[in-house]
Amino acid sequence: MGSDKPKEIQVGKKDRAQGSTTACPCCIATGDRRFRPWLLDNGIRRLLSPPAKLVKEFAKEGQVVADLGSGSGFYSIPLGKKVGSKGRVYAVDFDERAISRLKKKAAKANLGEVIAAHAGSAADLSFIPDASVDSVIANGLLCCMVDHAGALSEIKRILKPEGRVYLSVARIGRKKDPRYVGKAEWEEILSGFRVIWRRDGLATRRAKVAKREIPLPAELPAR
Numbered sequence: 077m078g079s080d081k082p083k084e085i086q087v088g089k090k091d092r093a094q095g096s097t098t099a100c101p102c103c104i105a106t107g108d109r110r111f112r113p114w115l116l117d118n119g120i121r122r123l124l125s126p127p128a129k130l131v132k133e134f135a136k137e138g139q140v141v142a143d144l145g146s147g148s149g150f151y152s153i154p155l156g157k158k159v160g161s162k163g164r165v166y167a168v169d170f171d172e173r174a175i176s177r178l179k180k181k182a183a184k185a186n187l188g189e190v191i192a193a194h195a196g197s198a199a200d201l202s203f204i205p206d207a208s209v210d211s212v213i214a215n216g217l218l219c220c221m222v223d224h225a226g227a228l229s230e231i232k233r234i235l236k237p238e239g240r241v242y243l244s245v246a247r248i249g250r251k252k253d254p255r256y257v258g259k260a261e262w263e264e265i266l267s268g269f270r271v272i273w274r275r276d277g278l279a280t281r282r283a284k285v286a287k288r289e290i291p292l293p294a295e296l297p298a299r
Contacts, residue, residue: 127154130213133284134242138162139210142234144198144227145169145217148177149191155213156187166204167193170221199226201234209234212241216280218265219245222254228265237287241269244282257281 127150135141135158143152146167155165165187169175175195182191194203198217212231218224231241243265249256257265262281266274269285276282 127151130215130242131155131158134211134213134240135159135163136210140164140166140208142166142168142201142204142209142212142231144201144212144214144231145220146174146178146193147171148174149181151213151215152178152191152193153181153185153187156182156185156190159190161190163190165191166201166209167191168196168198168201170195170197197221197223197226199223199230201230204234206233207236210236210239212239214242215244216246218243219249219255219257224257224261224265228268232268232287235287237289239287240272241285242282243285244280246280247277248279 131151131154135155137158137160139159140163141155141159143155143165146152146169149167152165152167156163159165167175167178169178172195175193178191178193179188182188182193198214198221212235214227214231218227221227235241245257245262249258251258266283266285268288269283270288272284272286274281274283
């Protein structure tokens with residue numbers, strides 16, 4: 077899955093200064109895809125896709141949650157408020173600019189001790205102990221990175237036996253792009269978990285999953 081190295085993108089000085097590439101004005105010339113922080117956390121997105129519903133389903137007071145591909149905190153800040161002072165949110169994004177913004181937001185919201193923000197890859201979460209996380213939010217994560225297998229391995233490692241994971245990927249993309257998650261790969265990914273529910277929309281594929289070896293409780297049936 078995504079083992080081929082992406083082709084290097086040539087970027088001019090002007091593009092480097094603006095943090096863009098010829099392939100996508102929102103991205104940086106690198107293997108994993110970055111977006112300008114304001115594109116992922118703004119009033120329009122919160123209006124069209126309010127984070128409260130997802131936060132309610134995947135976080136409770138006192139829990140530990142990992143927000144992978146956190147950006148500047150679209151989910152991390154609401155998650156921090158939900159888990160409270162006795163909980164913890166690991167917010168991970170390899171874009172240092174986004175993490176810097178998130179840290180400022182967390183401090184302003186008095187969540188600096190709750191949200192542990194890290195700039196790095198979701199394929200290396202060595203700072204998170206094994207089986208220590210109640211829920212993982214990976215919204216649009218896999219289709220923005222190359223090492224899908226590495227990220228999935230880390231998600232399974234840090235997840236508690238009874239933990240839950242929210243996965244979503246974009247359906248639109250170039251098949252030759254190593255970051256793209258096609259239907260066959262999506263089915264392969266889900267086969268490594270117990271599926272609680274799944275929803276395939278026009279633009280995205282989404283699922284709530286659990287560790288495969290743990291029997292499903294009385295939750296929403298897989299569909």
